[in-house]
Amino acid sequence: AQSVSQHNHHVILSEAASLELGCNYSYGGTVNLFWYVQYPGQHLQLLLKYFSGDPLVKGIKGFEAEFIKSKFSFNLRKPSVQWSDTAEYFCAALGQGGKLIFGQGTELSVKP
Amino acid sequence: NAGVTQTPKFQVLKTGQSMTLQCAQDMNHEYMSWYRQDPGMGLRLIHYSVGAGITDQGEVPNGYNVSRSTTEDFPLRLLSAAPSQTSVYFCASSRTGGRTNEQFFGPGTRLTVL
Numbered sequence: 001a002q003s004v005s006q007h008n009h010h011v012i013l014s015e016a017a018s019l020e021l022g023c024n025y026s027y028g029g030t031v032n033l034f035w036y037v038q039y040p041g042q043h044l045q046l047l048l049k050y051f052s053g054d055p056l057v058k059g060i061k062g063f064e065a066e067f068i069k070s071k072f073s074f075n076l077r078k079p080s081v082q083w084s085d086t087a088e089y090f091c092a093a094l095g096q097g098g099k100l101i102f103g104q105g106t107e108l109s110v111k112p
Numbered sequence: 113n114a115g116v117t118q119t120p121k122f123q124v125l126k127t128g129q130s131m132t133l134q135c136a137q138d139m140n141h142e143y144m145s146w147y148r149q150d151p152g153m154g155l156r157l158i159h160y161s162v163g164a165g166i167t168d169q170g171e172v173p174n175g176y177n178v179s180r181s182t183t184e185d186f187p188l189r190l191l192s193a194a195p196s197q198t199s200v201y202f203c204a205s206s207r208t209g210g211r212t213n214e215q216f217f218g219p220g221t222r223l224t225v226l
Contacts (some may be wrong), residue, residue, distance in 0.1 A: 004154075006154075009152065034214075036217075042219070043202065043217045043218060043219045043220050044155075044202065044217040045217075046214060049214065090154060090155065097160075097162075097168075098143055098160075098162070098206070098208060099145070099157055099160060099170065100145075100155075100157070100204075100215055101157075102147075102154040102155040102156070103154050104152055104153060104154045105152075105154045
């Protein structure tokens with residue numbers, strides 16, 4: 001079965017620290033991958049997406065993710081986090097029939 | 113463009129009551145879906161629709177019904193609410209076909225079943 005795993009459930013960082021959130025997927029077909037962010041009390045917003053081409057994908061707000069096919073990974077990174085990055089982050093893969101398969105989510109808390 | 117809209121934003125039900133969560137989109141998207149979000153479990157797909165008149169089950173369909181009579185609307189019905197259905201519900205829509213299948217999410221409905 002297709003699945004997406006996020007191993008970090010809650011990450012706490014200080015402002016200006018670097019961020020890397022792990023995401024692994026299991027799907028043997030064409031891979032379409034996404035990172036969504038949910039700020040407190042708000043709905044999900046797309047941060048970035050990977051469909052093909054350059055495995056290093058740049059998104060909004062200084063986020064980027066790298067698709068590593070050999071590791072089945074699509075980790076999210078940001079060189080220097082801000083307090084406003086406090087949110088929950090979801091990795092997702094596009095499965096059969098256009099269905100999005102989400103990971104469990106990672107809650108990021110950034111201390112000012 | 114209002115995007116994806118959901119009503120109500122909050123709802124409290126008693127066990128056994130029924131209700132309908134409304135979802136509408138004005139982007140002429142063919143694909144619509146309902147997810148529930150629970151702590152530590154991410155978002156799980158309840159039902160989805162690839163076009164008017166066509167619906168199918170997702171990962172957790174039990175206790176929920178859907179219909180798609182128009183492209184714009186995709187209501188989710190709880191026929192007999194149970195405490196296990198306490199959750200935040202998100203509706204999403206996207207274009208079908210191709211690989212640029214970005215989904216747009218509504219603001220969510222927070223449902224509590226007592």
